[in-house]
Amino acid sequence: MGVENIYRDFAYIYDKLMYDVDYKEWADYIEKIFQEYEVKPSLIADLGCGTGNFCVEMDKKGYEMIGIDSSLDMLNCAKKKSEGRNILYLNQDMTDFELYGTVDAIVSLMDSINYLTYIKDIKKLLKLVKNYLNPGGLFIFDINTPYKFKNILKDNVFYDVSDEITYVWQNNFDSKRKICEFDITFFVKEGQYYNRYDEVHYERCYEIEELKKVIVSSGMTLVNVYDSMTLNRPLPKSERVFFVCKNGG
Structure with missing residues (x-):
C-alpha cells in the first residue's frame, strides 16, 4: 500500500x-x-x-x-x-x-x-x-491524529450531494493493523448523465x-x-x- x-x-x-x-x-x-x-x-x-x-x-x-x-x-x-x-x-x-x-x-x-x-x-x-x-x-x-482515526473516521460514512458531484465515503479502521481504508464512490455529472468512479485509499x-x-x-x-x-x-x-x-x- x-x-x-x-x-x-x-x-x-x-x-x-x-x-x-x-x-x-x-x-x-x-x-x-x-x-x-x-x-x-x-x-x-x-x-x-x-x-x-x-x-x-x-x-x-x-x-x-x-x-x-x-x-x-x-x-x-x-x-x-x-x-x-x-x-x-x-x-x-x-x-x-x-x-x-x-x-x-x-x-x-x-x-x-x-x-x-x-x-x-x-x-x-x-x-x-x-x-x-x-x-x-x-x-x-x-x-x-489517532483520536481522529478512532473517533471521527472509524467505521463512519460521509456523503455529499450536489448537482455536479455526489460522493459516498465509507471508512473501515483496523485497530490492530492501524490502517484505515477509505472506500469512495463518486457520481460525476458529465453532460446529461452521471458517471460513476470508485477509489480505495489507505492511511495509517x-x-x-x-x-x-x-x-x-x-x-x-x-x-x-x-x-x-x-x-x-x-x-x-x-x-x-x-x-x-x-x-x-
Whole structure:
C-alpha cells in the first residue's frame, strides 16, 4: 500500500471535493511558523503537492516552489492552474524523490504522511529530507491524529450531494493493523448523465510519540508539535497536528 496509483480519476474531481479547504489559510499558517522560528526560506519543496493549490498560494507570496507528487494526473491538474507561474513540478514518489540541489524548507501537508503505511517509508522520507534540506531549514508536516482515526473516521460514512458531484465515503479502521481504508464512490455529472468512479485509499494511524522517536533517530531535530493551525500544544481531542523539524540543532 502507499500513495502510488491511487489518484487516477480522483485527480480531476479532487478540487471540487476540497472546496471547503482554505489554502490561503494553510499558506498563512506555514508562513507564521517560518516567522516564529525566524527563518526566511526562498526555495521550498512541497511533498505530495496534489493539484498544486498550496504551491500556488506560496508562489503568490513570493516563494520559489517545487511541487512533488507520484500522481501524474494530479500534476497535470497542477500545471494547468499554475500557467504563468514559475513553479517546478516533479513526478516522483515522496519516499524516493531527487532534487537538483538543496532547498530552504520542505513541507508535506494534508495528511500526506498518513498515506505512508509503513514506518520504513517514513524513515526513507526523513533521510531524503535531511539530505536535501539546507542546514537550519525546517521540515513541516501534519498528520491525522489517532483520536481522529478512532473517533471521527472509524467505521463512519460521509456523503455529499450536489448537482455536479455526489460522493459516498465509507471508512473501515483496523485497530490492530492501524490502517484505515477509505472506500469512495463518486457520481460525476458529465453532460446529461452521471458517471460513476470508485477509489480505495489507505492511511495509517501513527502515534505522536512514535513519530517523535523516528524524527530524532533520523538525525533531524524535533522543534515542536502544534495543534492544527495554531502555535499551541496538541489537545487530547486534536484531530490534526503539525510537526516542525529542523535540519541541525
